Amino acid sequence: METSDSSKKYFTKRLTAWHQTDNDRSLPWKSEKDPYKIWLSEVILQQTRALQGLPYYLRFVEAFPTIKDMAAANDDDAFRLWQGLGYYNRCKNMLNTARFITNDLNGTFPDTYEGLLALKGIGPYTAAAVASFAYGAPNAVVDGNVYRVLARYFGIEEPFDTTKGKKVFALLAQELLDKKDSAAYNQAIMDLGATVCTPRNPSCNDCPLQKKCVAFEQGLTGLLPVKSKKTIVxxxxxxxxxxxxxxxxxxxxxxxxxxxxxxxxxxxxxxxxxxxxxxxxxxxxxxxxxxxxxxxxxxxxxxxxxxxxxxxxxxxxxxxxxxxxxxxxxxxxxxxxxxxxxxxxxxxxxxxxxxxxx
Ligand code: SF4
CATH class of the missing domain: 3.90.79.10 (Nucleoside Triphosphate Pyrophosphohydrolase)
Structure with a gap:
């Protein structure tokens, strides 16, 4: 594992520069500042690819433009809009959270990571995404894309799905975050993971991190990141x-x-x-x-x-x-x-x- 200060600095600098000049991934919720719409997009995108989630996001925003509209929704109408996305508990939790924020918090989203995390159905990833994208809070997102980019670039062999591994990645992600522009940094690392450092056949020749990437240098892209538990189907x-x-x-x-x-x-x-x-x-x-x-x-x-x-x-x-x-x-x-x-x-x-x- 290569986590020297120079390697870390290089990572953040190259990633943010790439985001400004070469990242052309366009999605309607990018640059969005409304915490409700950011939260909605994040809930839809859990376990769902962006292109598959896109029409659902657009339909929900049209049907429920504000959190108050969602709180007032008929459950069956919301489930019908969700139809085909799977993981229906997400929809149920989303409606409960919309109602809680509308009725108990006067329709206002908490504006800190801790306040967001205290809401039912919002985990560390979504709390960091809403806090940084809506309010510029200095919280790093850690999702599958982030695990993959960090594991490969730094050559981390620690499994990312153990308590210890989650901690290692979360601390490293937080250390690398550009605190002055957390929204841009978080967007950049997720987009790099989704478009360049993909699970299979990453486009290393187009990658801004290639020069110092351990997995690229040592031919480990197919082996990283490491997962400890095999899913039993x-x-x-x-x-x-x-x-x-x-x-x-x-x-x-x-x-x-x-x-x-x-x-x-x-x-x-x-x-x-x-x-x-x-x-x-x-x-x-x-x-x-x-x-x-x-x-x-x-x-x-x-x-x-x-x-x-x-x-x-x-x-x-x-x-x-x-x-x-x-x-x-x-x-x-x-x-x-x-x-x-x-x-x-x-x-x-x-x-x-x-x-x-x-
Ligand atoms: S060089 Fe390849 S493996 Fe390394 S971060 Fe870039 S895309 Fe991923």
Whole structure:
């Protein structure tokens, strides 16, 4: 690891000069000073690439131009706008925070890193981003881009996802920060990580840091940064029954501490392995006397990868001969023509699009 003072000074100087002359990455929230819009963009961009997040940001700003508008939003409207971004807890926390700031803080964002960090759902990264971009506070952002640029340039082999590693990177990032213009510096390091020092095939020949970069000099770009924990991806099997009564289907809102909270889905049977139609028929729903249906038919599957899970979903159509009470207080019969007005997980949307419901 090469962290001499001269190497650190060189880093900050070259990075900020590059930002002024060569950084042409353009995104609508750059140079934004409104803490609400900066916060909104940061919430959307957690776990989401900038280009994917961009249309969502624009839609949210149009629907809710101020934090008060977001605080007054109907939950379902906000979830529908969020549809397709995943990690729906982000949307839920965002609405809660907007309501807290509007009702308890008179609609004014805290203007310090510590004040922002005290808000629910705002972690060190978002607090530093809002504090520096909106108020010029001297706080360095540390995200995946920053870990990568620092690990490679300084040749840091410490894993970035351990308590010790997080501390090493946070201290170094804070030391390197240009305190006179923290907003420009933070933007520069994130943009360099996103456009030049990319996870695969970094453009070292276009990089302002190449001359003193340890990873470049020692051929370590493919090995840095180091992650200690390998993500274990598990499969979950969802078997969905599309209970159809005339031109309606039955859906319910997901609740509880699980994925896709507050989104709607058809009747779900989760299993240890994918079920076929005969296995589905042994579910207790089909034993109810009032449950009278035509033949069940398998109609396709959709696979969706989340960070730690792969969700394998199979869909079965079950036309009913009589409207049945499914005894689920979050459930309702929804007109097929109105499906677009409801917020669904991406998996179910893909199915609906494939089967031309939309
Ligand atoms: S020289 Fe290459 S590896 Fe080093 S910081 Fe620049 S892009 Fe990253």
């Amino acid at each position: 598990k499969k979950r099997y969802f078997n969905y029954l599309l209970l159809q009564w005339k031109d309606t289907i039955w859906v319910h809102k997901r609740t509880g501490n699980d994925i896709w909270q507050n989104l709607h889905e058809p009747f779900l049977i989760e299993s240890e392995a994918p079920l076929d139609a005969n296995e589905v028929l042994s579910h207790e729903l089909f034993k109810k006397e009032a449950f009278i249906h035509k033949d069940i038919s398998y109609t396709g599957e959709v696979s969706q990868r989340l960070t730690h899970r792969i969700i394998e979903s199979r869909f079965f159509i079950v036309p009913l001969l009589k409207k049945t009470d499914i005894s689920d207080k979050e459930g309702k019969w929804l007109s097929i023509n109105n499906l677009k007005k409801t917020a669904f997980p991406k998996t179910f949307l893909s199915f609906l699009e494939k089967k031309l419901y939309f």
